[in-house]
Amino acid sequence: MCAAACAGPGESNPPRAEGRSFTVAAAGDILIHPQLTEQAKRDAKRTGRGVKGIDFNPIMAGIKPVISKADLGICHFEPVVGTPEGPFRSYPDFLVPPQITTTIKKVGYDTCSTASNHTLDHGAAGVERTLGAMDKAGLRHTGSARSGAEAGKPLIMDVKGVKVAQISFAYGFNGRKAPKDKPWLVNRTSVERIAAAERAARRAGADVVILSVHWGQEHRPDPSTPQLALGREIAEKTGINLVIGHHAHVVQPMEKVHGTWIAYGLGNQLARHETPTGLSEEGVIGWFKFTERGGDWDVRARYVPTLVDIPPEEKDPVAGGGGEASGQRDHRLVDVAAALRGHKKLTAQQRARYRLAFERTRGTMLNRGAAEGALKPLKDIPG
Numbered sequence: 001m002c003a004a005a006c007a008g009p010g011e012s013n014p015p016r017a018e019g020r021s022f023t024v025a026a027a028g029d030i031l032i033h034p035q036l037t038e039q040a041k042r043d044a045k046r047t048g049r050g051v052k053g054i055d056f057n058p059i060m061a062g063i064k065p066v067i068s069k070a071d072l073g074i075c076h077f078e079p080v081v082g083t084p085e086g087p088f089r090s091y092p093d094f095l096v097p098p099q100i101t102t103t104i105k106k107v108g109y110d111t112c113s114t115a116s117n118h119t120l121d122h123g124a125a126g127v128e129r130t131l132g133a134m135d136k137a138g139l140r141h142t143g144s145a146r147s148g149a150e151a152g153k154p155l156i157m158d159v160k161g162v163k164v165a166q167i168s169f170a171y172g173f174n175g176r177k178a179p180k181d182k183p184w185l186v187n188r189t190s191v192e193r194i195a196a197a198e199r200a201a202r203r204a205g206a207d208v209v210i211l212s213v214h215w216g217q218e219h220r221p222d223p224s225t226p227q228l229a230l231g232r233e234i235a236e237k238t239g240i241n242l243v244i245g246h247h248a249h250v251v252q253p254m255e256k257v258h259g260t261w262i263a264y265g266l267g268n269q270l271a272r273h274e275t276p277t278g279l280s281e282e283g284v285i286g287w288f289k290f291t292e293r294g295g296d297w298d299v300r301a302r303y304v305p306t307l308v309d310i311p312p313e314e315k316d317p318v319a320g321g322g323g324e325a326s327g328q329r330d331h332r333l334v335d336v337a338a339a340l341r342g343h344k345k346l347t348a349q350q351r352a353r354y355r356l357a358f359e360r361t362r363g364t365m366l367n368r369g370a371a372e373g374a375l376k377p378l379k380d381i382p383g
Contacts, residue, residue: 019292022160024210025070026244027063027306028251028266028283029116030104031078032096035272035310037088039331040097052084056103060270062334066285066304066378068108072159074166075104075269076212076246077112077141080119080126081133091274092174093121098133105137111157113168113212115143117247119186120176127185143168143212144186151184154201162208162290165201169194170214171247189213191233198238208290208297211240214247216265221250221279221364223264235260241297242288250279251364254286254301256373261288261301270333272310281308282357284365285335287378301370302378305336305361307354336361340381355381 036059044055067073079094081101089095104112112134119127127144134141145151156165169189178185187193198209211234216227223231227245234240235257243262245252252265267283285304290297309332336354339346346354358381365375 020160020162021289021291022071022162022164023069024072024074024164024242024288024290025067025108025285025304026074026210026212026263026266026288027067027076027269027285029076029078029246029249029268029271030100030112031094031118031249031268031271032100033272033274034088034090036270036331037097040099042330051099051102052097054084054097054099056097056100057106059331060103060107060333062332062339063269063285063306064107065338066287066335070108070287072111072157072164073107073109074210074212074244075109075112075139076116076214076244076266077101077104077114077130077134078116078118078214078246079130080122081130083129094118095122095126098129098136101133101137101139105139109139111140111142111155111166113143113166113214113246114141115168115170115187115212116214117170117172117174119144119170120173120178124179124182124185140166142166143170145184148184151187152200154197154204154206156201156204156206162292163205165198165204165206165209166212167194167197167201167209168212168214169197189215189230191230191237194234194240195238198240202239208241209239210242210244213243213245215245216248216252218248219250219277219280220248221252223252223368227264231255231262231264232257235262241290242299244286249273250277251282251284251361253368254303254365254370254373254375255368256301256370261299261373263301267306268308269306270308272308272331276310279360281310282306282361283308284361301373301375303361303365303375304378305358307334307336307357308332309334309350309353337377337379337381341379 044050251267
């Protein structure tokens with residue numbers, strides 16, 4: 001039986017009328033390593049801005065034109081914040097400057113997922129401090145909570161008249177567990193819990209539900225078998241409209257499963273691992289246009305390759321010496337296509353590195369058949 005008017009023999013149904021629409025920009029892990037904090041201190045001396053001598057704005061400025069253009073910007077915030085003056089810590093128990101949250105807001109992000117394997121690095125106090133910093137910066141958040149009441153209230157945002165919910169889950173917490181009297185501190189992944197969170201969001205009025213999920217194996221460009229299985233279960237057993245993945249610290253493919261786009265891993269948005277691998281500096285901003293058609297939501301997927309451009313080590317023979325020789329002196333987050341189109345002062349080394357990042361990302365994005373879903377870059381690079 002047809003829910004709408006059916007076409008007769010030899011006829012075709014008219015295209016469904018378009019309704020509301022909005023765009024989402026979602027990116028990978030934000031994980032502040034010591035080299036980035038030191039860069040932010042150097043930048044603060046130059047800009048005369050920041051708080052307690054730390055200014056992350058110059059590092060992330062390169063992606064602002066993309067993130068700020070979206071109707072909804074979604075970040076993934078992996079670490080725990082400390083106090084503005086420090087002390088700060090790196091792996092294994094991250095404690096990072098809260099100043100990064102104001103920069104995240106400044107470049108255009110509206111909300112962040114906070115469920116990650118590092119959420120419980122500093123216990124309940126760390127969760128409270130992190131969410132407090134986000135509140136102060138004007139960022140919405142989901143995935144961890146300071147109370148049962150906060151955990152039980154779905155995050156729903158009005159985006160151009162559409163009620164959009166974000167939910168956030170992580171596979172585990174580096175061997176830590178939430179205290180028995182605070183089981184609501186952070187969301188742990190299971191299909192049942194994810195489905196329940198989606199149902200709660202729908203009951204609260206959500207038109208669209210977006211899942212941020214921390215999963216997979218680190219530094220593996222291919223999704224793991226459990227990752228693929230979970231993605232399929234989510235697509236088959238829930239009505240979630242979009243799945244955006246994190247944790248691998250390298251770009252992983254996108255795939256359309258039973259009509260649902262799954263971005264298995266968006267790589268690093270901003271990180272500087274102790275030993276850069278080339279892949280760990282590359283990331284993706286997923287760009288998704290939601291359009292309402294006949295009561296359903298059609299999602300068109302695009303992507304923006306990014307790169308954390310880092311100064312070459314002083315004695316790195318491959319890079320040709322110090323930063324002056326290669327043209328790169330500072331850590332900067334780059335929109336690769338925009339840089340190649342618009343920066344006339346790029347060195348030959350930088351142009352080659354940016355092209356490599358773009359083409360490698362393109363190949364990864366498409367290696368699970370996403371071209372069939374018309375996945376392509378938001379903007380291409382010059383020929």
